Amino acid sequence: MAGDMRVLMIAQSPIAGDSRILREATALADAGHTIHIIGRDVPEGFAIGSGITVESVSRSSGLRAGGGGLSVGHGRRGPKVLAKRFGRWLLLPEHRNRTEKQWRMDATAAVAASGPFDVVHAHDFNTLELAAEFAERWQAVLVYDSHELWFDRALPGRPTPLWRARGRRFEAELAAKARVVFTVSDGIAARLRDRGLADVRVIRNTFPRPDFIPTPLDHPEGLLYAGRVGAGRDLPTVVGAARQLAPFKTVLMGSVDPNYRLDLGTVEVVPERSIDEVDETLRSYGISLVTLTNTCENHRLALPNKLFHAVRAGVPVVAADLPELRSVVTAHDLGTLYQPGNPTSLANAVRALIDSYSTYTAGIRAAADELNWEHDAETLVTAYAELTNTRATA
Template sequence: MLVWTGVATDTRVLREARALVAAGHTVHVVGRGVPDGFVPPGGVTVASAGRPPAAQTRGRDLTAPERVARWALLPVHVGRRLAAWHAQTEALARRWAAAGGPADVVHAHDFTALPVGARLAEEWGVPLVYDTHEYWVGRPVEGRPAPLRRRREARLEAALGARAAAVVTVGEGVARALRADHPGWPEVVVVHNTFPTRADDAPVASPPRGFVYAGRLAADRELEVIAAASADIPGEVLVRGPADAEWLSRFDPGRARVEPAAPLEVVDAELVAAGAALVTHSDRWPNHRLAMPNKLFHAVSLGVPVVATDVGELGAAVRRHGLGTTYRPGDAADLVRACRELAAGHAEAVARVRAARAALSWEHDADVLVGLYGRLGAG
């Protein structure tokens, strides 16, 4: 497996690796800036290429020239770091293969790993699995728009995806878009970002004591709407996650409490103690309209109902399974209304979420992934 993340907190990569180990495979992962001291699950080994992203903390406000420079140079900076990671990843993968023989499958997570994954799969004569965690061509733009770079990436993704033995993605919305964009691609399989069924079912606070957003803190996440609504949302409002430092320096949280990323067990406890989750993102980008956020499945695994932005696949899933309430994107007053509505019918919402957990569990999605690998072996 190849992934441009630190692996240690990448729940999708680790869940997929564990599922494949449980089915009898061994898994070697090459990540990016893997933390020192990280101990992978049994049957999984991990190598680290490149440096981790810069520390993301609230600091001084950037000056106007500094903001312009950051905006202009970000695509160039990211491109250089990605190219360096590709070179180091290839070298590490070849060294690993020389010691024990090449892999049976190369599993590239997201477009960032796809070019090096395709080269290794071709070199070793083995199947390539492309696991795209989002609709890459429809993702938000960070920094200066780079339309030529994005067009080159789209063409490269189309060409390399066609060489894959299978494509995996996170939800039916992204899968439909990929099938429509690339009719010549192989099978597109949906493996959701669900969480395992929990043996220790902690009681959820009811009525809710507060509302928790647990995810990345950056633009296009509706965090400004949460801040604007925070004075009128019943109970405490907690916003926790890794932050874009420049965005955070300009963010006024209102009454919401902002905290950095924390281990999963800490966030679990906060969600259960609050009794309600905020699952929000904008309606600005195609990827957001197609996405099924990890935050949704995290809350469901704990039996915690949600207030979600009524956007595309996310809003449809909340209504289909009765997971909570929805609000209009960008509308702080409607967010307050949805929070109050959830609080008023909270006990019934908790019961509906618990009833939906069997269909929205990792056990089902792990079977889909393992079945795909079985078909690759048969081929």
């Protein structure tokens, strides 16, 4: 088949808030492909752009704590609360798997009714089995987009080593059917290649370059963490460092996980904002926090969105000293590093950045020439052009 292709993207994430999926769909539509996305929690009337349609399949919101759960800065104790938490700890892995399986079952009819397509693009492992089934049924090309090292994530609930081991094998078996595999970092790409996947390409979670970046501050005014406030982000370390750095200001900006408890101390929490508003807020403080716990291989190989948001804003970072983050931060002089879980290390990294602030502002602004979505989108568009050519000569 010659010409551009009809592409089905499948994702269990809330589409309206998934910047990677939105950017990929837009880049492919701009290249002439027609995109249909089946995801979840799509707001009424939500639209992305010309050549892109979106369909929603709902999903259970999961186990809930009684009484509205725990909020940041406030806790509840007692035997009943502890028993409930222990029960959730035991049940969460099974519940999570059932919920994802139920979504796939519910989405099957929508996928069948929407096709056939030339390409089925699976976003993350929890859609890969469904995508592979329909790619085979339609004789379509399968593409796998691994946003995380799926079976090496830090997950709440009891340990599940057998589930993880079986899952890695099953993922490799299914992903081997894909013509191309995308992922978010060189480290995760290497792991996937080690598991037998031949064509793995990196599309980082970068941001489009802004039209204009204002002159940086002469001296930073504070620290800003812009992202989800919840477990795994090493936020207790941020709070501990904030006490050592006071009166230097530390702010967390983002939505708060309903069951997350954190004693804030001097740290302020403000609501999440739009991308452009985050840019402005980052520039007003002058330092971006890119924090993660050192609790799983996925974190050690991750490149969080907030790193690239800081590049877009032209604001240097204090980042967790984890292998993939260290590689990018040091290669481009984006900022300083701290040891996860160590508040004193974080406070010292902030002081070191302040002492060489002009060096790091220059580094992060120079890095914008490479670390941007326009650069990463080329990898995606080029891969799809190869798929188009392959189908044309088949």
